[in-house]
Amino acid sequence: MDRNPSPPLPSRDQDEEEGAGGDCIGSTVYSKHWLFGVLSGLIQIVSPENTKSSSDDEEQQMELDEEMENEICRVWDMSMDEFAPSRASSMTSIRKMDVALFLQEFNAPDIFMGVLAKSKCPRLREICVGILGNMACFQEICVSISSDKNLGQVLLHCLYDSDPPTLLETSRLLLTCLSQTEVASVWVERIREYPAIYDSICFIMSSSTNVDLLVKLGEVVDKLFDLDEKLMLEWIRHGAVQPLDPPQEDSEEQPVFKIVPCVLEAAKQVRSENPEGLDVYMHILQLLTTVDDGIQAIVQCPDTGKDTWNLLFDLVCHEFCQSDDPPIILQEQKTVLASVYSVLSAIYVSRAEQEYLKMEEDLPLIDSLIRVLQNMEHCQKKPENSADSNAEETKKPDLTQDDFHLKILKDISCEFLSNIFQVLTKETVAQGLKEGQLSKQKCSCAFQNLLPFYSPVIEDFLKILHEVDKTLADDLEESFPSLKVQT
Numbered sequence: 001m002d003r004n005p006s007p008p009l010p011s012r013d014q015d016e017e018e019g020a021g022g023d024c025i026g027s028t029v030y031s032k033h034w035l036f037g038v039l040s041g042l043i044q045i046v047s048p049e050n051t052k053s054s055s056d057d058e059e060q061q062m063e064l065d066e067e068m069e070n071e072i073c074r075v076w077d078m079s080m081d082e083f084a085p086s087r088a089s090s091m092t093s094i095r096k097m098d099v100a101l102f103l104q105e106f107n108a109p110d111i112f113m114g115v116l117a118k119s120k121c122p123r124l125r126e127i128c129v130g131i132l133g134n135m136a137c138f139q140e141i142c143v144s145i146s147s148d149k150n151l152g153q154v155l156l157h158c159l160y161d162s163d164p165p166t167l168l169e170t171s172r173l174l175l176t177c178l179s180q181t182e183v184a185s186v187w188v189e190r191i192r193e194y195p196a197i198y199d200s201i202c203f204i205m206s207s208s209t210n211v212d213l214l215v216k217l218g219e220v221v222d223k224l225f226d227l228d229e230k231l232m233l234e235w236i237r238h239g240a241v242q243p244l245d246p247p248q249e250d251s252e253e254q255p256v257f258k259i260v261p262c263v264l265e266a267a268k269q270v271r272s273e274n275p276e277g278l279d280v281y282m283h284i285l286q287l288l289t290t291v292d293d294g295i296q297a298i299v300q301c302p303d304t305g306k307d308t309w310n311l312l313f314d315l316v317c318h319e320f321c322q323s324d325d326p327p328i329i330l331q332e333q334k335t336v337l338a339s340v341y342s343v344l345s346a347i348y349v350s351r352a353e354q355e356y357l358k359m360e361e362d363l364p365l366i367d368s369l370i371r372v373l374q375n376m377e378h379c380q381k382k383p384e385n386s387a388d389s390n391a392e393e394t395k396k397p398d399l400t401q402d403d404f405h406l407k408i409l410k411d412i413s414c415e416f417l418s419n420i421f422q423v424l425t426k427e428t429v430a431q432g433l434k435e436g437q438l439s440k441q442k443c444s445c446a447f448q449n450l451l452p453f454y455s456p457v458i459e460d461f462l463k464i465l466h467e468v469d470k471t472l473a474d475d476l477e478e479s480f481p482s483l484k485v486q487t
Contacts, residue, residue, distance in 0.1 A: 035102070038071045039111050042128075046118040064123045072127050079103060079134040100135040104144065109135070113151045122163035129158060129166060133173035139180060146183035152190050159200045164210045171216040178223045188228045198238050202257035205266040214266045215277035221263075222280050225287045235259050236293045260288065260297050260304050264311060275336070282312075282339035289346040298343075299350050309347055309357065312340045317364045321371055327378035330406075337372060338409040345416040362420050362428060366446075367437040369417045373449050374442075376410055379403075410449065417446060418454040421461050429461075430468045440472055447480050459483060 045068070078099045103109075112128040119125055132155070136142040145151060158170040178184050191197050201217060208214055225232040239258030263284050270277035285308070288294030299305040320333050320340070330337075344365070348357065380403075424432075432438035443465075450458055462483060465473040477483055 038075055039106055039108060041068055042111055042115055046115050062121055064121050076127050076131050079131045100138050100141055103135060104141050109145055109151060113154050116154045122166055126165040126169055129169040129173055133169055133176060136173055136176045142177055142180050143182055146177055146186050156190060156194055159197055164213050168213045168216055171220050175220050184227055192231055198235050199257055202262040205262040211270050211273045214270050215274050218280040222284050233293055236297050264307055279336040282336050285343045286339040289343055295346050299347055312344050315340055316368045327375040330375040330379055334405045334409045338412050341412045341416050348419055363432050363437045366420055369413050370442045370445050372413055374445050376406055414449050418450055418457045421457050426464055426467055429464050433469055443476055
């Protein structure tokens, strides 16, 4: 983009308002003249006289004048403030205005586009994207910003920036736009048109230590994959394509990014500092396993499959929902656990092909899954003290309506547990009885949740249990008379 940004447009009825002393924006103390001056100052910064300078001035271009920084930061701060409606006669229709809409009247998005296209100052670029991100929170302005193809190009180009704060604000703006149903598809298509965005995002996920940036960028990727399976498939296959021509001797070899290792690296980085961020990256992995290409991207490469399995195994066996945690902790961890178990289950069903899946890891997984199911029973337990039987009956429909996310977690946990039960050997069952993972209480909990949908699996397990501990097997059969085992 070579042209200069358009100057701020005069506010509607500006002359009349000035005559009436109406220089304030709405009910705030912010002056329209002041805002006009700040935006005009931005135009001067990127004017041809200031941008056509020698290399000696490049360092100066990277810095922002302190006074200008303070002024533009005030615009950033106020760009999310809403004005209270003005008091007026009921005969007059008064439009409620906010700073974001007023900035649009002043043609601010076009000015910010000019700054982003020409300025080399990281701080100024960050602030301009940040203000646009605030403005995009308003649906009307979000639609306007999204419909501007040139502005869209400039904003996506910001994803190639090397400045973490600018990348953070760009990610926040993109997530805001992708969350608006009216314009989400516009941004998905734009991102698809620029394959280099994939490399830039993968590079950030695999190398950045900025947790805030990783979390926000992860939310963007998660939203993209959730919105458009076709784009997700393109990104999965992008990393699998090898360059046709070998690199020249004098050229630097470009890295080939694969989506799964990059997601794993980001997940490891945010793991200890931001649980919500870890949840986001686990959901990205879960979305990848909803397509066969995504599962293959995880399991086909032994190193990737092993890294994925080890990280997720460690999370469920040593971090989430541990024996010394209160049962209610499940309410906080239900979504991330559902994602983790879902991915582990997808890898587990291909265990015959994977050397890194060890039989001795079955028992810790069984222990984790049954503990989750036990805690779930506690979370869903009905209150013991009811005012009266009528009140209890009135509440019954609500009580039987399971929490949506807990139900998802239960379904995933039961499917995974049944897959593990199917491959248990006599030796593993004996070890589980000895170490406590397959006690009577835990087996009862497993049976309670797996029956009746997984009856054949439980019946086969009981056959093995009869050979290892006939007394326990008989006790379980007595507790669950629907089971009929041939002995």
